[in-house]
Amino acid sequence: MTTYTERDVEAFFDQTLRHYLDFWDSEGVLHTGIFASDEDEDYAAAADRTSAVLADQAGIDAASRVLDAGCGCGNFATYLAERFGCQVEGLDLSEERVSFATQRLASGHARVAGLVTFRHGSVTQMPYDDGTFTHVVSQDALFLVPDKPRSHAEIFRVLRPGGRFACSDFLQPSPVIGEQARKHVYDRVRWNGGFSLAGYQDALSSAGFSSIAATDLQRHIKQTYRVLGAMATERAQITEDAAGRDWMRAFAESCEQIQAAIGRGEFGWGMFVARKGA
Numbered sequence: 278m279t280t281y282t283e284r285d286v287e288a289f290f291d292q293t294l295r296h297y298l299d300f301w302d303s304e305g306v307l308h309t310g311i312f313a314s315d316e317d318e319d320y321a322a323a324a325d326r327t328s329a330v331l332a333d334q335a336g337i338d339a340a341s342r343v344l345d346a347g348c349g350c351g352n353f354a355t356y357l358a359e360r361f362g363c364q365v366e367g368l369d370l371s372e373e374r375v376s377f378a379t380q381r382l383a384s385g386h387a388r389v390a391g392l393v394t395f396r397h398g399s400v401t402q403m404p405y406d407d408g409t410f411t412h413v414v415s416q417d418a419l420f421l422v423p424d425k426p427r428s429h430a431e432i433f434r435v436l437r438p439g440g441r442f443a444c445s446d447f448l449q450p451s452p453v454i455g456e457q458a459r460k461h462v463y464d465r466v467r468w469n470g471g472f473s474l475a476g477y478q479d480a481l482s483s484a485g486f487s488s489i490a491a492t493d494l495q496r497h498i499k500q501t502y503r504v505l506g507a508m509a510t511e512r513a514q515i516t517e518d519a520a521g522r523d524w525m526r527a528f529a530e531s532c533e534q535i536q537a538a539i540g541r542g543e544f545g546w547g548m549f550v551a552r553k554g555a
């Protein structure tokens with residue numbers, strides 16, 4: 278089994294930005310959706326719903342100072358600034374994504390440009406002083422960190438006493454991962470492995486967090502990959518660039534395997550809210 282480093286993760290997210298923009302979301306959103314029903318196929322609305330739910334669970338308001346850890350193309354950070362008028366920092370390992378986020382902010386979200394800053398860097402070595410933030414949030418990013426005790430310690434450090442950490446993240450419910458899941462779920466995105474829902478809570482507790490709430494969102498991740506697989510298949514049919522087309526077809530094939538892996542308990546999704554201090 279390959280063990281991926283942060284450099285491997287960085288290279289993957291730098292190199293795949295264009296492919297993802299071409300079929301997943303042209304604005305760069307790259308997270309799991311919360312769907313309104315089993316028949317709902319509107320990925321964009323479902324992805325927005327995840328952001329709204331996470332912001333509500335985090336308890337963000339106009340006075341908040343927020344860090345989005347693994348901000349990707351910066352959609353959640355701009356959403357928070359636009360909805361609440363709060364200050365937001367976005368930190369991401371992929372320079373390509375940080376650059377896209379910065380350009381997107383200046384061109385399409387100039388109204389909140391003074392409230393939002395994007396930086397290239399790792400959540401395992403954050404460029405912020407102790408106690409800088411009232412909230413650290415994250416969407417589907419922390420699972421990728423090879424050294425999770427280190428990223429948890431950094432999140433704890435940069436939060437103020439009483440501050441909140443709220444994230445959605447991928448889970449590894451089963452300790453045993455078969456060959457197909459290893460290939461299509463884990464190796465595909467340079468992911469070594471993660472926690473079960475209860476294991477995630479234990480890890481946050483070990484990092485010093487308290488009042489840890491966890492929600493299992495298994496149903497929604499399956500639907501996300503069902504809908505995205507169909508989107509990739511459709512888009513591949515009208516894509517002229519051969520490399521892009523092959524990539525979309527391979528992704529659509531992986532989506533079948535990903536849904537099967539979810540059914541076997543080899544892949545999951547959850548939301549967590551925790552507090553620094555009592």
Ligand SMILES: C[S@@+](CC[C@H](N)C(=O)[O-])C[C@H]1O[C@@H](n2cnc3c(N)ncnc32)[C@H](O)[C@@H]1O
Binds near residue numbers: 371399416422
């Ligand atoms: C699946 S994407 C999610 C992006 C964004 N949160 C969203 O919802 O659209 C995962 C992101 O985590 C970032 N990432 C992975 N490891 C990281 C690390 N150690 N520090 C900062 N960002 C990291 C990747 O570069 C990528 O942009």
